[in-house]
Amino acid sequence: MNKSFDLILQSVDKRRMTNTPHTPSAPALFDQKTIRLRLQRAMRHGPADFLLARVADDLVDRLAVLTKRFPDALDWASCGPHGAEVLATSDRVDQVVRASFVADPAGFAAGFSPWHSVVADGGLLPFGQQTFDLAASLLGLQIVDDLPGALVQLRRVLRPDGLLIGCLLGGETLTELRQVMAAAEIDCEGGLSPRVAPFVDLRDMGGLLQRAGFALPVTDSDQVTVRYKDIFGLIADLRAMGATNPLLARQRQPMNKTTLLRASELYQQRFSDPDGRIRASFEIIWFSGWVPHESQQKPLKPGSAQMRLADALKQAQEI
DSSP states (O other): OOHHHHHHHHTOOGGGBTTSOOOOSSOOOBOHHHHHHHHHHHHHHOOOOHHHHHHHHHHHHHHHTOOOOEEEEEEESOSSTHHHHHHHTOTTEEEEEEEESSOOOTTTTTTSOOOEEEEBOTTOOOOOTTOEEEEEEESOGGGSSOHHHHHHHHHHHEEEEEEEEEEEEBTTTTHHHHHHHHHHHHHHHSSOOOOSOOOBOHHHHHHHHHHTTOEEEEEEEEEEEEEESSHHHHHHHHHHTTOSOOBTTSOOSOOOHHHHHHHHHHHHHHSBOTTSOEEEEEEEEEEEEEOOOTTSOOOOOTTOOSSOHHHHHHHHHHO
């Protein structure tokens, strides 16, 4: 391990590691212990990582358009080592630290540039101020209790002109499953229970970045449709992602068989293609923002324009 890694590890706040109790800054929504257990189980049995593989490829493309170098990079809270692999093999990055909810599977990084792994609490970044030049996060931030607080912490650990880039699941994710589960529970049980985690809205993400102190925020979304033979294949993939219901308020008993069969029937009726396969939607919201720096472009001061907008439009019409 080189000197740069040593300096980064010296900045780790041991009080912020996974097993240290802490007082959350926002109400707890997710069962973090269960999330870790499910992710560990998914890794042991072979995770369904097609979404992670897709967004990792997208991360490669998004970093390729940048000319800036990022000597020290952080892969934060990603649900698999795919982001760390992208960063470690990039010619724009020198050193990578991966901080995740669970330890990486042994041997995943064999053949790639090394990264150092830290198992950390999903709501607290255990690093000192201005430790990294780049922070990336792939499909992990939607399961932290305090997303605004996590963005503030990411802003804190980045150096001036540092970049935050990543993605999380948006509000259109699994809309079909949510609709049929709600209808099936009403039909079979006479009420609803919280079964699907809340998701962030694309329109809100840019505002959250600005509130956290990031400059030049950019957000966009990617709609992904995955087809399955039936609802049971979809549920199997969600389990293999470690992505089944993580809410603290969830019902703890297994889903009623009658309710599940009714949900399967409704899914086929409402969201199947002519060949009988059903559709499952995933909305991937991408975001990026920069830590302010004097070299960055800044908007002009109000009143500093040299021409009125009406005059400019008039000239354009005449041309």
